Amino acid sequence: MAKKYSAIVLFLLTALALLAAYLFYQTQQETNGQRPPARAIAVKTSHASMQPLARQVNALGTGLANDSVQLIASSSEYLTYLNVIEGQSVQQGEVIARLNDVEQRARVAELQAQLTEQQRQLERLKNLAATQAAAQSMLDEQQSRVNTTLAQLESAESRLRQMTIRAPFDGVLGLRTVSQGAFVNSGSVITTLDNIAQLRVEFNVPERFIAELAVGMPVAIRNIAFRNEIFEGQIKAIDPRIDPVTRSVRVHGVVDNQELRLRPGMLLDVRVTLANQDVLMVPENALVPLQNRQYAFTVGEDDRVTQVQVQVGERIPGWAEILDGLADGDEIIVEGVQKVRTGVTIRRAE
Template identity: 75%
Template sequence: MARSYSGVVLFLLVALLVFAGYLFYQTQQEPNGQRPPSSAVTVKTATANVEPLLRQISALGTGIANDSVQLIASSSEYLTYLNIIEGQSVQQGDIIARLNDVEQRARVAELQSQLEEQKRQLDRLKNLAATQATAQSMLDEQQTRVNSTVAQLESAQSRLDQMTIKAPFGGILGLRRVSQGAYINSGSVITTLDDISTLRIEFSVPERHIAELAIDMPLSIANVAYRNTEFKGRIKAIDPRLDPVTRSVRVHGVIDNNDLRLRPGMLMNVTVTLTNQDALMIAENALVPLQNRQYVYKVGEDDRVTEVQVEIGQRIPGWVEIIDGLEEGDEVIIEGVQKVRDGVLISRVE
């Protein structure tokens, strides 16, 4: 009985070993008869191809007034007249404020009276000179007096004009900084004046796009206050100088703002439409970001991958432009990038 039991146990052990060997053999085979080495990582790949691309530049810009000034007092005097309503539209030449100008008016009136008298004396001397009853030197002296008084009158009139602050252009008045009747010092700000019927947008463009920029190039502008509204503008000016730190150029765009919805200081999302041209494109999920650099895993002829740093350009949904680092036809990993490292062996899946 013991011998029969031992035979059964031995038979079961042999059968178990045979089955285990069979399983091991099966794990070493693929359905097609060969399995890649156990070190190969299964990934999905794609090639970099040249595709048509509508090139656009996205940038953050700031709204600035087309014209903007601070209206200041030119002299230290009492403020006798103030015509400021915050946010009010004014036209060019409208009187905004007036300083106490009694002394200046009196001086102008005095010089005007002197000038009239001196001109009458000059006319009399000219009549006498015609009959040679007076010397030419007296005529010249009187002409000099007239010229001197004219110069003094012009200077006094200029000082009188400066006592009245007028709008240098049409625009919107800002907040009032002073009160009527106050004594203000020379250089004190009375209010601000901004022309925002046309709004300027200032933004920066990287150096590599300078050759593609041109005056009157179309702009698309958006602001968080008007999420569903797209404003249209155009490039007005391009700074001839580049920022030596950021290697970018400042650009000014203009946009019609007659409805006054946009204001100076607003943050603008600016999109510049360049040209429709061919570009080297890869799937966006092939990128491996590291700090401020971008990498991809490029597959070599021996199915081993190499980590390559690339310079990217424009992004569109699901795709990214490659400016430098790859060539057309290069094979890159687009799925499974988390599983690979530089130099590993890969196997492809459809």
């Protein structure tokens, strides 16, 4: 039994001595700068390159009627006629409502008769003046009366026209707020009229895109009510002022809406396609996010890796624009980024 224990102890001592000798040898090698070379890591690489990119700006917009008014009563009177069918399309000039205009009609008739008599008297004086039988002062006085009555008649006719409310443009009537026969006060809203055959879309664009915006650029509109359907339009106007708080510019687009499917007040998803530009692009899987920054691994001389911080611009499926940090032609790692770090050597996998 004692011999067996002695053999085990001898074996353990021999193993410890060999391990100590190996560790000493490794320490000496590292001290002398003769560390065995690390095995190259297999990765796949690509190159940063200049490619055409159609920039797109996405924004949330609001639908607006191309023209919109409130039809109101110009005087305090009874409503004798009301032609409001809610949601009905009307043509420009069509009668929407009429207020009690008996008094105005009588006043117009009175002034017309008065003007006729005064004009007859004026013609008579002109004939007498031609034969020197009437003084010029009498002629001037009668002319003044005619002019005064004519002005009064024009004013009365204007008030009479205001008693009839007409559609100022083609559009769709809104909800009525009064009933026929009701007494309405001056300024009371009778209904609304909206021209939505073309819908105006208002949205904001960040100021960094202002140099690339132009009237006539195409816009694509979506709304949750119509799922993935796209409504095509174009930019109609760009506000000359930039909001100093949001640092954005207000833009109006127009979309054809002959079927009246889109409505004012809708929340709209707007996409503006800007002009094509050549920009530096890399595959999106070459980017490594860390906190709020983006990094990439470049391959340099002797196939050694360097981690660099990059500034990312526009993204499209599978690709990302690089604004800063890389140059055209730089070799970057696109597969195996999780296995590398600065200073390691790589080999390119087939």
